[in-house]
Amino acid sequence: MTARTTRRTTAARSRIAAVGAIAVAGALILTGCGDQTDKGTSTPSGQANNSAPLFSKLPKKIQDAGVIKVGTDATYAPMEFTEGGKIVGVDPDIAAALSKQLGVTFKFESGTFDALLTGMAAGRSDVVMSSLTDTKARQEGLDDKGQKTGTGVDFVDYFSASTGILVKKGNPEGIKTLDDLCGKTVAVQRGTTYEQSAKDQSEKCKKDGKGELKIESFPTDAEAQTRVKAGGAVADLNDSPVAAYIAKTAGGGNDFEAIANPTDAGLFGIAVDKKNTELRDALKAALDATIKDGTYKAALDKWNAGSGAVTEAKVNAGQ
Numbered sequence: 001m002t003a004r005t006t007r008r009t010t011a012a013r014s015r016i017a018a019v020g021a022i023a024v025a026g027a028l029i030l031t032g033c034g035d036q037t038d039k040g041t042s043t044p045s046g047q048a049n050n051s052a053p054l055f056s057k058l059p060k061k062i063q064d065a066g067v068i069k070v071g072t073d074a075t076y077a078p079m080e081f082t083e084g085g086k087i088v089g090v091d092p093d094i095a096a097a098l099s100k101q102l103g104v105t106f107k108f109e110s111g112t113f114d115a116l117l118t119g120m121a122a123g124r125s126d127v128v129m130s131s132l133t134d135t136k137a138r139q140e141g142l143d144d145k146g147q148k149t150g151t152g153v154d155f156v157d158y159f160s161a162s163t164g165i166l167v168k169k170g171n172p173e174g175i176k177t178l179d180d181l182c183g184k185t186v187a188v189q190r191g192t193t194y195e196q197s198a199k200d201q202s203e204k205c206k207k208d209g210k211g212e213l214k215i216e217s218f219p220t221d222a223e224a225q226t227r228v229k230a231g232g233a234v235a236d237l238n239d240s241p242v243a244a245y246i247a248k249t250a251g252g253g254n255d256f257e258a259i260a261n262p263t264d265a266g267l268f269g270i271a272v273d274k275k276n277t278e279l280r281d282a283l284k285a286a287l288d289a290t291i292k293d294g295t296y297k298a299a300l301d302k303w304n305a306g307s308g309a310v311t312e313a314k315v316n317a318g319q
Contacts (some may be wrong), residue, residue, distance in 0.1 A: 048104050057202050068279075070107060075110075091130065132268060151274055155264060160265045162260060164241070164259070165181075185213075189220060284313045
């Protein structure tokens, strides 16, 4: 997984790969040649079900295929990760609930996070669902310098998460807030909003005269975690449910502690090509239906992620 832009004031992110104690198949490249390995589906078959409540809202191309191809980075437990050769987690379970409303299969294929949106633009997936933060920059197709790099995407927002600061067990540096990271080294996953968040915090540290924050960026969050465990960095920045999951599972709960910052919550969204408004609106209707019938909340509660539940589906509500 991977990708991001600022979504909050002091911290932001778009999604980071977390494995913790789970052995995750390495991130796979979703670029030119389209190499992919980890795969998973939200329903047992790819057969379309035109009796499903919202099947008629889907684009004809999706109806005929019976499948929505989903780009993801399955290294970010508990949101999406590989277990027993299958992609599982919060996002696949939400997709399974959406599948019952739409009558088509959600087929997840794993690739590197920072290539997911370009992969969708190239037609390798229909949507991206990978703990991807909805930001104005992504909506408008801007890079971290504000330069136009594409047409942008629309988001169907489905989850709320705040910053999680992952530190070594016992919190030897006494980290409580992002300001406590000034003058120290942090590890982040490259291409995530937390990489930009760390840069923003570094500027704040310098402005406040507290010492520059050194940032080390890695292809996967698993590598960032390893750096923290080895003592090369004092913290890894990622999403609160992911940080909590890693702290609970890595090394039997003996490797890390998680510190949450609930004041800077941001939205995860299912990314859809801006031209594909019919699919976007079908996904929004399906999400609203699953919120109403309880299957959405059940999917979150299964992974102890209910605190991130939204009460209604919104489009492009991120900042």
